[in-house]
Amino acid sequence: MRSREEFVFTIGYDGPAAVIDSHARKLYSKLSTAQLAEKGLFRAAYASAVWSKDPKEAEIVAEIYNRITGSSVTAQALQRLFGVYLVNVNRSIVL
DSSP states (O other): OOOHHHHHTEEEEETTEEEEOHHHHHHHTTOOHHHHHHTTOHHHHHHHHHHHTOHHHHHHHHHHHHHHHOOOOOHHHHHHHHTOOOOOOOEEEEO
């Protein structure tokens, strides 16, 4: 992935290329992990936490997710819930 913004707002992959949501990236790229979660952008918030490689950020996302949704998921369960993994991608398609 080329940048945090591209990784956070990747909505899928087309072969070896990441597909980026340009509208969401334009609106929300300056927000922190916690700010993304507070806005209800949980997948983007979790992707931001994964990009940072700081386990505390994933805990913050889980805490906010649980508070807003009334759930009780763990930070470890978020990876499975949102399907976000660090991958090496050299191309991007911006939609």
